[in-house]
Amino acid sequence: MADRTASQPRAPPSSSGSSSTGIDSSEEQSWDDWQDEQPTRATSLFSAEQFDSATAALKHDRQRFGVDVPLLASTLDFFERIRLINWIRAAKPEPSSLKRLDRNADFLQDDQYLKPVLQDDALLQYDFDQLSLPDAGENESGPSTSEQRSYTVKSIAASNQSNLPTTSTTPISKGTADLIDHLRAQLYDSGQAIDKLKAIIRERLGPSMGLDSIPLEDEADKGIKIVHDVGVDPERDDDAHYFDSYGCNDIHEIMLKDKVRTDSYRDFIMSNPQLFKDAVVLDVGCGTGTPLHQGRLLSFWTEPRTELAGALLSPLGILSMFAAKSGAKKVYAVDASNVIYKAQRHIKANGLGEVITVIRGKIEDLEIPETVDIIVSEWMGYCLLYECMLDSVLSARDRFMKPSGLMVPSQTSIMLALFSGSAMVDERVKFWDTVYGFDMSAMGEEIKDDAMIDVVDGKEVVSNTISISDIVTQTTTVAGLSFTSPFTLTANQSTTVNAFLAHFDTFFTSDARLVHSQSELKEGEVYFTTGAHGTPTHWKQTMFLLKEPIQVEQGAFGTPILFYRIRLSLTRCLHSLDFAKAGTVIDGSFKCSKNPENSRELVVEVTWTVQASAEGRKGSVKAQVWKVR
Numbered sequence: 061m062a063d064r065t066a067s068q069p070r071a072p073p074s075s076s077g078s079s080s081t082g083i084d085s086s087e088e089q090s091w092d093d094w095q096d097e098q099p100t101r102a103t104s105l106f107s108a109e110q111f112d113s114a115t116a117a118l119k120h121d122r123q124r125f126g127v128d129v130p131l132l133a134s135t136l137d138f139f140e141r142i143r144l145i146n147w148i149r150a151a152k153p154e155p156s157s158l159k160r161l162d163r164n165a166d167f168l169q170d171d172q173y174l175k176p177v178l179q180d181d182a183l184l185q186y187d188f189d190q191l192s193l194p195d196a197g198e199n200e201s202g203p204s205t206s207e208q209r210s211y212t213v214k215s216i217a218a219s220n221q222s223n224l225p226t227t228s229t230t231p232i233s234k235g236t237a238d239l240i241d242h243l244r245a246q247l248y249d250s251g252q253a254i255d256k257l258k259a260i261i262r263e264r265l266g267p268s269m270g271l272d273s274i275p276l277e278d279e280a281d282k283g284i285k286i287v288h289d290v291g292v293d294p295e296r297d298d299d300a301h302y303f304d305s306y307g308c309n310d311i312h313e314i315m316l317k318d319k320v321r322t323d324s325y326r327d328f329i330m331s332n333p334q335l336f337k338d339a340v341v342l343d344v345g346c347g348t349g350t351p352l353h354q355g356r357l358l359s360f361w362t363e364p365r366t367e368l369a370g371a372l373l374s375p376l377g378i379l380s381m382f383a384a385k386s387g388a389k390k391v392y393a394v395d396a397s398n399v400i401y402k403a404q405r406h407i408k409a410n411g412l413g414e415v416i417t418v419i420r421g422k423i424e425d426l427e428i429p430e431t432v433d434i435i436v437s438e439w440m441g442y443c444l445l446y447e448c449m450l451d452s453v454l455s456a457r458d459r460f461m462k463p464s465g466l467m468v469p470s471q472t473s474i475m476l477a478l479f480s481g482s483a484m485v486d487e488r489v490k491f492w493d494t495v496y497g498f499d500m501s502a503m504g505e506e507i508k509d510d511a512m513i514d515v516v517d518g519k520e521v522v523s524n525t526i527s528i529s530d531i532v533t534q535t536t537t538v539a540g541l542s543f544t545s546p547f548t549l550t551a552n553q554s555t556t557v558n559a560f561l562a563h564f565d566t567f568f569t570s571d572a573r574l575v576h577s578q579s580e581l582k583e584g585e586v587y588f589t590t591g592a593h594g595t596p597t598h599w600k601q602t603m604f605l606l607k608e609p610i611q612v613e614q615g616a617f618g619t620p621i622l623f624y625r626i627r628l629s630l631t632r633c634l635h636s637l638d639f640a641k642a643g644t645v646i647d648g649s650f651k652c653s654k655n656p657e658n659s660r661e662l663v664v665e666v667t668w669t670v671q672a673s674a675e676g677r678k679g680s681v682k683a684q685v686w687k688v689r
Contacts, residue, residue, distance in 0.1 A: 102182035105129065105148045106155050114186040125155035131409060132161045133188045136168070143173035145184055150177045160411050251398070320588050320597045322378065325438065328468065328568040328586040329382040335466065335570060337387035339433040342460055343380040344423050344453050346393035346403055377403035377416065379436050384415040391416040392432070394423055423452045432460050436468040442513050443602040444474050444531075444564040445652065446688045447660050451538050467533040471567040471575060474531075475591060476650060478523035478549050478612070479516065479561035479603060488512065489605070505607070511664065511688040512559075512603040518592035521561060522553040522612065523643075525591070527576075528650045534572035542653040551612035551644040559603040560650075560666060563591040604686050610670055612644035645671040647678070655687060662688035 101110040102117035106125045111117040122128045133141045147167040148158070167173055176184060329336060380393040380403075393403060393416050404418040419426065435457055441447035457467060492504035528545040551557070567575050568586040578587040590599045648668030655661035667683040 100180050100182045100185075103178060105145070105183070106152075114182045117183065118186070121155075127155045127158045129183075130188050131405075132158065134405060135163075135409070139174065140168050141188055142184060143168055143170065145181065146173040146175065146177045149181075160409065247401075320590075320595050321438065321599075324566065324568065324586050324588045325379055325436070325468075326382055328584070329379070329386050329436070331584045331586075332570060333387050335386075336383055336434065338389045339383075339387070340430055341380070341383040341388045341391045341434045341436060342428075342432040342456060343377070343383065343391060343393045344435060344437040344456050345439060345449060346377050346380050346395045346400065346418070377407045377418070379438065380416050381407060381410055381412055383434070383436060384412045388415065388434075390430075392419060392428055393417065394419045394421065394426055396420065396422045423456045426456075428460060431462045432465060433462060434466045434468060435461055440472065440564065440566065440599065442599060443511065443562050443652075443662060443664075443688050444472055444529075445541055446662055448541075448654060450531075450533075450541060453533070454536065454538055457533070466570070466572060468568060469566050470533060470569045470572045472531045472533070473527045473565045473567075474529040474652075475525050475563050475565060476528045476547055476549070477521050477525040477561050478551060478557045478610075478646065479559040480520040480522050480553070480555045481516065481558040481561075481603060481605070482520070482556065484512070484514070484516065484603065485558050485605070508605040508607050508684075509686065511662075511686045512605060513600050514603065515596045515600045516561065516592050516603065521592050522555055522557060523549040523551050523646075527565075529652070530574060532572065532574055544649055544651040546649050547647070549646045551646075552614060553612070554614040555612060557606065557610040557612055557646075559605045561592070562602040562604070563589065564599070565589045565591070602688065604664060604666065604684070607684060608682065610644075610646065612646075612670075613672070614643055647671065655689070658689070664688060 101112065102114040103110050104117050105121050106127070109117075109120065111120060118129050129144075133144060136144060144161075144167075147170075150173070151167070377393050380391045383391050393400075393407070395403070398420075400418060400420045407413055407416045407418060435453065437449075437453045437456075439447075439449040439453045441449065453467075457465075461467075489504040489507055492500045492502075492507075494500075526547055526549065528547055529543055531541070566588050567581070569575060569581065570585060575581065581587055588594070588597075590597045590601065592601055646668050648666055651665040651667075653663050655663050663685065664687075665683065665685045667681060669681050670679045671677065672679070
């Protein structure tokens with residue numbers, strides 16, 4: 061085919077009887093016979109008006125009807141975008157109903173909308189991933205105050221360098237801000253794809269190509285210097301891996317599908333509008349505390365409890381959006397992970413951009429212009445304190461929260477019990493005793509050096525469960541998160557104890573008081589447990605496997621009571637005396653502290669003695685250390 065893009069077209073073919081290639085001249089065409097195809101006219105989605113291009117039509121729909129279709133389509137997959145365009149043309153909805161898109165809408169999964177409603181529809185051929193700056197004349201009056209943003213940026217340079225400013229304020233137009241948001245999100249998606257490709261190459265070709273020693277992630281900071289970054293340190297430390305780990309989608313999918321977790325936050329926030337109305341809220345870790353893969357519905361979002369667009373619950377900023385919907389006048393959503401770029405898109409697409417300000421950076425480096433009424437954060441890790449995010453939340457409390465403010469959640473309690481775990485030991489430890497006829501038992505012993513995280517059977521909890529640490533977030537200190545607590549556990553089954561088992565309970569109260577059980581909660585207050593007898597959560601339970609298992613005897617719990625009748629001669633009454641067998645008692649102390657080698661990890665040391673039920677005497681003191689990592 062002729063090259064029609066050249067700046068100087070070639071001369072038409074010779075008019076001689078035959079060409080040099082032997083093709084008859086009657087079959088040849090002159091350049092005058094070539095004509096460009098007429099471009100397909102693009103029709104508005106909400107009127108019959110036509111335009112020279114799809115871009116012009118979409119711009120018209122945004123300016124006249126207030127519907128930004130590229131923004132709505134930004135989190136949809138290819139087929140969902142086609143369904144959206146065809147559904148709008150077929151159903152002709154009111155433009156006002158499309159300013160926020162319900163990702164759970166049936167039409168997004170209905171294949172009848174894969175068939176074009178309008179023949180040669182230019183919008184079906186439009187590349188929604190392409191971005192362009194708004195025309196200069198699109199908003200002749202300039203961006204209004206509400207359409208401008210300014211973010212306070214703390215200089216990365218050391219604060220003692222007086223020749224460098226510590227803060228700056230830069231106003232940008234709404235159109236430019238939208239473009240920046242799209243670019244950040246696209247960069248984030250590209251980074252995810254590159255990381256997956258690196259992993260595949262490393263797995264399949266690493267040994268043969270000598271890639272084993274090459275780090276999977278670049279050692280340089282991957283963050284983009286943007287106007288609302290704060291304290292982005294190019295040096296990698298214990299925090300770097302932590303924040304990078306929250307940059308992938310899978311971890312957020314796991315957390316959002318955790319119905320216990322997400323429902324508890326939602327129920328407390330949405331059930332207490334009197335607390336959130338006109339409040340200033342700080343969401344610490346708005347991204348790390350919760351993106352689903354695009355195009356995938358949220359399994360927990362089956363009940364119409366909020367008006368947030370399901371399309372954008374994939375998913376960052378979810379707690380900030382709850383707070384905004386419950387009446388907060390201002391929400392600061394802060395996170396140091398790159399995934400916050402998607403949070404910003406989700407918040408904006410749900411129509412909450414005027415209420416929620418998204419800031420990327422460490423909370424310790426944050427500066428905001430006002431104190432806050434409420435701090436909400438999902439900071440809990442395995443065994444409650446793994447990842448040590450609570451340190452940052454407490455820092456935010458001390459710097460920004462009013463004395464009368466409220467922490468959400470208000471209390472967490474670490475719980476401890478004895479655990480049989482025979483099936484777990486058989487599967488994870490004894491497996492190594494004989495592997496294809498070889499003794500690999502040393503591997504099994506190493507397993508007992510680290511805490512094991514898994515969902516266990518509540519029937520294998522073989523003692524009472526006690527609290528070893530009650531953390532009231534309103535008053536606790538960072539120093540108080542390293543603790544030593546005594547405990548006494550009494551066996552209620554005759555079995556072998558292979559582990560101490562830990563989980564945590566969480567309370568959402570309206571007045572930050574200390575509570576000891578769910579029965580003490582008032583109306584509108586919320587509780588959830590991560591224990592083995594509750595609904596499984598992504599936190600699971602934490603097992604501290606024993607190198608020397610403990611043999612215990614059944615105690616009073618569930619023991620049939622022996623009745624003896626004694627006839628008293630004077631009163632001739634019958635009395636019942638209850639004799640209950642005492643179970644094996646384990647006394648000890650539980651010490652929890654940060655790992656000096658990695659401040660995000662924990663070191664747990666337990667010392668204990670066993671008091672046999674029959675003899676009533678204690679055995680020797682035992683001790684063991686585990687890492688939670």
